[in-house]
Amino acid sequence: MTFTVIVQYLCNMRVGAFILGAIVAVAVLPARAQDKQATPTSVEPYYPKKVYAPKVSKKKKSTGPTYEARDKFYDRLDAIERKRRKNERIGQIPQYNNFQYFGHRKPPKKRSPEKMRYCKKCGIRH
Numbered sequence: 460m461t462f463t464v465i466v467q468y469l470c471n472m473r474v475g476a477f478i479l480g481a482i483v484a485v486a487v488l489p490a491r492a493q494d495k496q497a498t499p500t501s502v503e504p505y506y507p508k509k510v511y512a513p514k515v516s517k518k519k520k521s522t523g524p525t526y527e528a529r530d531k532f533y534d535r536l537d538a539i540e541r542k543r544r545k546n547e548r549i550g551q552i553p554q555y556n557n558f559q560y561f562g563h564r565k566p567p568k569k570r571s572p573e574k575m576r577y578c579k580k581c582g583i584r585h
Contacts, residue, residue: 561578561580561581561583561585562580562581563580563581567585568585569585570585
């Protein structure tokens with residue numbers, strides 16, 4: 460089918476179909492125009508354009524540690540040291556340091572033997 464036959468066919472259809480056909484035709488025409496590329500002739504022979512410039516050398520990756528990796532390592536060491544110091548300070552609190560606390564925040568009350576209760580937290584009667 461040629462383009463003229465397509466246009467005649469679309470003219471016989473409704474207006475909406477014609478608009479659709481026009482859109483298709485507009486899309487097809489540039490595609491057909493691109494098929495015809497400049498062919499080399501004896502007057503203007505086709506030579507690929509070559510760029511005569513020095514080649515760009517690629518940077519070599521260093522195999523050693525980078526400054527960023529070193530900084531991250533020291534940051535991790537600082538964080539570990541801070542956590543250790545914090546745990547030492549917490550260990551000085553009587554709740555963890557004094558055996559009378561039995562893991563409680565406050566020392567349990569001292570009751571007489573007949574009034575002692577079983578503690579769910581530490582598993583001792585007090």
